[in-house]
């Protein structure tokens with residue numbers, strides 16, 4: 808499809824991030840999903856919801872002008888507001904334990920933190936539960952180790968080379 812992510816397993820290439828996630832969860836027991844079928848289904852629904860957040864962030868990263876950037880920033884904020892209403896004690900989505908829905912959203916929080924380092928986004932303002940969720944995930948060793956050490960520099964180089972609204976702000 809010309810899109811990322813993709814996962815090669817032997818001769819087979821899997822695509823669609825949620826499908827890849829479910830596959831990895833199945834081949835590395837125990838499952839990170841809740842065991843209750845209804846809770847599991849609900850978690851899958853929220854994973855699907857977060858996939859739209861990635862689209863907003865991708866469009867923010869590559870927005871050509873301020874208008875397009877802010878339009879997608881607003882769309883991302885709306886989704887995070889929605890997520891705020893789903894969180895309880897935390898710090899993770901289902902409480903104290905890390906689960907698959909956390910794994911699904913962690914890269915979004917990482918990208919938000921990187922973009923926020925270029926241009927303050929204030930995406931977590933008035934969203935204390937989402938803020939706590941993001942911090943808990945970004946503090947996890949498994950999340951840190953999920954990208955190459957030079958990811959931040961590569962991301963910034965990619966944005967700078969793109970020359971969009973965000974990329975043109977790097978180093979300014």
Ligand SMILES: N[C@@H](CCC(=O)N[C@@H](CS)C(=O)NCC(=O)O)C(=O)O
Nearest residue numbers: 809810811812823824825858861865
């Ligand atoms: N629903 C797909 C979306 C994949 C997707 O749109 N990936 C974007 C990056 S976030 C991409 O590779 N875009 C390249 C392109 O569209 O040319 C998934 O979750 O895997």
